Amino acid sequence: MNEQFNQAHYDIKQQITHYEHDLDHFWTTLTGAVVLIMQLGFAFLEGGCVRYRNIQSIIIKVYANTAISIIMMWIVGYGLMMGKTNDSQFNGISGFSGFRFKDHPESYADFVFNTALAAAANSIVSGGAAERMSIPGYIALSVLFSGFIYPICIHWAYKGWLYDLGYHDFAGSGAIHLTAGIGALVVTFMLRPRTNRFNPQFESQFKPSNTTFICLSCLTLYMAWMCFNSGSTLALSDGSVFTVGNSIANTMVGGASGGLFVFFYHYFTNRNTDSRFSLVMVCNGNLAGLVAVTGSNDEIEQWAAFVIGIIGGIIYVLVAKILHKLQIDDPVDAIPIHAGCGLAGAMCPGWFDRRRGIYYEWGAYQWGVQVLGCVCFVAWSVAWHYVACKILERLNLLRVHNRIEMEGLDPTICGGHAFFYEPVREQEMKEPYSFQRDIQQLEQKSISFQIS
Template sequence: MATELTNAQLTEQLGKLSVDGDTYWLMFGAILVFFMQAGFGMLEVGCISQKNTKNILVKNVLDACFGCIIYWTFGFGIAFGDATGSDGFAGDNNFLLTESTFYADRMYNQNTAGKYLEDDYEFGAGYNYAFFFFQFAFAATCATIVSGAVAERIRFEAYVVYAFLLIGFVYPVVACWGWNGDGAFSAWSGDKDDVLFGCGAVDFAGSGVVHMTGGVAALSGAIWAGPRNGRFGPNGEVNSLPEQNPIFAALGTFILWVGWYGFNGASTLYITHYSGVAAKVMVVSTIGAAAAGFSSVIFHKFMHNTVDLGAALNGVLGGLVSITGACAVIEPYGAFIIGLIGGVVYQLSAMLLESLKIDDCVNAAPVHMFCGMWGVIAAGLFATEQNYSNAYYSDRAEDCAGIFYGGNGSTLGANICFMICIILWVGATTSVMFGSLKAAGLLRLTDEQQATGMDILEHGGPAWVEFQTISNGAPTKYSKVDPDVEIAPPSKVAVSN
């Protein structure tokens, strides 16, 4: 005999289903974002020489390993713990996921055939664990941005230090500012009197929090490490260095593009009542990426008369970065304009770094820092009142819309303040870190070590057997070499570039 449910019981069951759906949504998004590590790995391998293949892949794997341990230990607590006592600077609890919210709810009662306990359907342990997983994937992404920029000339010890500090301290502070409900610049407080200029900084999925943080750190590292040997000639000429395989770079870019749908789409944090916002986020992200890829290629064609693959790939990534902060508050035509400008921002900033003799192997700073800056500004220009209301709070949407849509400029002002503080904070902390490593002799490889390559120095030999150095007509046998031991330059018959 069927049992009829009362309205209260039906509401309870629907509530439980919505929590489960929201938890799954975050887990799905986290998996996509985490898989972006594979995309970064392929992109970076494609852009560096063959003799450093293993080195860059090891760093990508360890970004996830180090990142998980460090973020679990204290990074998550700094980012999303209680920040009221520090005036929104950093959280001060929930280290090691020890807070009661990770244990109190969503447990099953084994004595009632797996049914939930009576009062156990509110957001609790299950959702909070999914939220941690999602945020960890963002933190790992931030660290990986740096590894490509400083590839082929920094010591492994330096990588360990910057990964530890960036994931454990520098990035979590910025995440607290922008995404913690108590954060200094956060727009996520429901009380407009508690947010900067009555609106807070709109950085929905992280043009500033993730990409500017990683991009500024990448630029700092590239400056302190100096250029790779041979990148710039004695008279200022720019030399192209060997790149391994454009196929890897293209594959990595497509993996990143797919992962970005989790990066931006799942930043709604819930799918219940937010499915429309999430779907629109994915559409505007696609439009922004496409527009930027197009404008970057056209700009490069105009300047150099070639249809360049690198311009297309980095243009797409620059468009995705540009759209990330504003993706929930703009219309598709706004995304098109933001993307078009983002492609040009990438090209101009890459030219700027070359003119300043700054060697960024994968153009991480142009893609992530400069396009991230544009993305933060764009949110204050193109946010519409209705979209702001859907994604944030309706009671302040009229004032907090972008200035192109009748807003009073508060969002733009808050976003510019946020952008400046990210540059100052990340630039200062990473400069101290990289400068200290350089002073201690732990930052840069010697010229001889760069010529040999990190795969031989640290990782037991080259990744590709057919590209081993040839000596007297036969492949040499490789063994691990102490990085502190001076190594003779390779033979003129070496083909291990």
């Protein structure tokens, strides 16, 4: 009897543990699938920020990097990121992770989630490349980023030495957004500004060409960000569902406070102009708040998310101003949002985390580790992006030819404008005729006048 009982008890325990795993895998897979919709967000964010003549070109970059990230993560990136055989840090590469999945079905969920995140990170870099980077050059950079630069940072932060030191960056303000944002900075810096960007005469030319794209993008990102952040629990069972709930609540609040702060700040600094209410500013503020709250949303309270959102907003405004002063031309504000707020967000676990932060009197150790992590991400990202851009420059694959830039990448290398009105074109085709006909009629009239 006793044995039977023990056996039954053990079986049921096993079955329940199976469920825990099922639920956890399911959650990670589902959030991974939803996070892929962020690519839509980035495509339209960048498409809305650039000039009409370059919309297709930047969307092509985002679409291509989505596919490239998936393939590179499968071939080599996921192995680099999560592999840890023989206790060395860099050896996931050996097995070409993708080929081993059949023996490790428990890796699928993790692979799907991390791949979706890698695609998002890759898209951030493309922001810096907008309107002037050569498409083959960008593709090469994208292969390097998703196959090497990015996976190593993730490895450090979630598997490697930084993790061992206690580095905590819940959904990746530092490892993801900072790394990618710094990539965008280096690319932007190496590319130099778009022609006439800082010529006051042409200031108005560089306004976002489609604010509805930006709104479409940011509301999509807002929704997906909640899966991005809460999926980072990689679990639902055993209390994780409360972390998921907290995480989503914090993401909501942080994004909202960031958006409102920037919206009102813009209103007060522009209250006598005709642009005192700005859709672009509330969108970017929203993103700034979301990036800032990404690193710490698992273990902070809502008031902290509110504060962090505002910090994100402040940093966005400041960094955007500094970049403009320095004449670093970032067409889609990727640097202030992802590098600036990403850095701030990676500091936040050291300040506001209920189980680690200075505010809760846990001392400054955690904060020190966070700083160390960020220094490493920045150094790593700067180094590789700089080298990559230098090589691309040599190969004449960095910046498109001046003529292409002036006419726009869409009509010169992407097959035409992103969209157009037919009537305009028909008008164009018809008008000469009808106009001439009118003229002729008029002339006939005047002739008849003369005759009469």
